[in-house]
Amino acid sequence: MMMKDDNASHQAEFGPGFHADGGYxxxxxxxxxxxxxxxxxxxxxxxxxxxxxxxxxxxxxxxxxxxxxxxxxxxxxxxxxxxxxxxxxxxxxxxxxxxxxxxxxxxxxxxxxxxxxxxxxxxxxxxxxxxxxxxxxxxxxxxxxxxxxxxxxxxxNVLGLTSHKPLSAVKFTRRQFAIAEALRCGKGNKDIASELNLCESTIKVHVRNIMRKLGATNRTEVAYKLGDIVCER
Known part of the structure; x- marks a missing residue:
């Protein structure tokens, strides 16, 4: 990476998918x-x-x-x-x-x-x-x-909101529970796959099933509905 002084800009290295006309x-x-x-x-x-x-x-x-x-x-x-x-x-x-x-x-x-x-x-x-x-x-x-x-x-919590569906009412497999906890911690599919020694495609399938069981439409909503899981950082 080419370095310049603190008040100047520099261009960092970028991958082969660089958008030549798509902004920086x-x-x-x-x-x-x-x-x-x-x-x-x-x-x-x-x-x-x-x-x-x-x-x-x-x-x-x-x-x-x-x-x-x-x-x-x-x-x-x-x-x-x-x-x-x-x-x-x-x-x-x-x-x-x-x-x-x-x-x-x-x-x-x-x-x-x-x-x-x-x-x-x-x-x-x-x-x-x-x-x-x-x-x-x-x-x-x-x-x-x-x-x-x-x-x-x-x-x-500040607004006094609670999860729409209690965690205790959701039936997770052991694998789904591990992935759900990782989602609760804000981890991406790549990190979860590495930690659990699984393929990213497998993680994606589990995430979709977890979303379906929770009635969630995205990962952020999944994390919110899993508020009862203790996240160990």
């Missing part, structure tokens, strides 16, 4: 080490878009005439509520209509709700894996919103 991923993070490590990780996982990194929004703004708009922006928000919300609002406005996914150390429910209310298309705490990060990028680009299962459960 802009990674804005004032923390040099974390920024470079994440860019390298995304590149090594063959994400199909260029990755350009910037220390600050102003650095991206100085380059936008030559590089155009990104498909999605990954923006690190500081752990100070007022400062974070102000910066996020500026980023969302500056890069519109590109999607913005906020990365933050702040896992407070109120902060997550604030990020989404400001127009962010997703939220990524430091606890998520690189695979989940890539899923969030893809979902944001497609027009969806990404909130980790743990944050969704916390929001549900």
């Amino acid at each position: 991923v802009a990674l804005i993070d004032r923390r040099t080490l974390e920024r470079e490590c994440l860019a390298h990780s995304l590149g090594s996982h063959h994400i199909s878009r260029r990755i350009l990194t910037f220390a600050h929004l102003r650095d991206w703004e100085a380059s936008k005439d030559s590089i155009g708009l990104p498909a999605v922006v990954l923006f690190y928000a500081v752990h100070v509520r007022d400062e974070a919300t102000s910066e996020i609002a500026q980023v969302v406005t500056a890069v519109s209509p590109a999607a913005v996914v906020v990365m933050s150390d702040d896992e407070n429910v109120g902060a997550v709700l604030d990020f989404i209310a400001l127009g962010a298309r997703g939220y990524l705490p430091n606890s998520v894996s690189i695979d989940i990060c890539i899923q969030a990028i893809s979902l944001a680009i497609a027009g969806g919103r990404f909130i980790p299962a743990s944050s969704l459960l916390n929001i549900g």
Whole structure:
């Protein structure tokens, strides 16, 4: 990966599926080490878009005439509520209509709700894996919103919501229970397959069956409905 000074951008390595005309991923993070490590990780996982990194929004703004708009922006928000919300609002406005996914150390429910209310298309705490990060990028680009299962459960608790179907009423096989617990922890199919020594295609079949038994329409809803499972991190 080619490195430049902190206030400049660089292009990370990318895989053979690169979208030459589909926009790029802009990674804005004032923390040099974390920024470079994440860019390298995304590149090594063959994400199909260029990755350009910037220390600050102003650095991206100085380059936008030559590089155009990104498909999605990954923006690190500081752990100070007022400062974070102000910066996020500026980023969302500056890069519109590109999607913005906020990365933050702040896992407070109120902060997550604030990020989404400001127009962010997703939220990524430091606890998520690189695979989940890539899923969030893809979902944001497609027009969806990404909130980790743990944050969704916390929001549900704050609002006084409960699972629609008690876990005790659902009949899982031993294998399905193991996969359901992994989903509850926010793990991707690749990680689950590796841990259980199964093929990803097999995991996908089990996930579909789990969704059917729970009456869920997506993985996030599965995780929410499995709120009674204790997640051991």
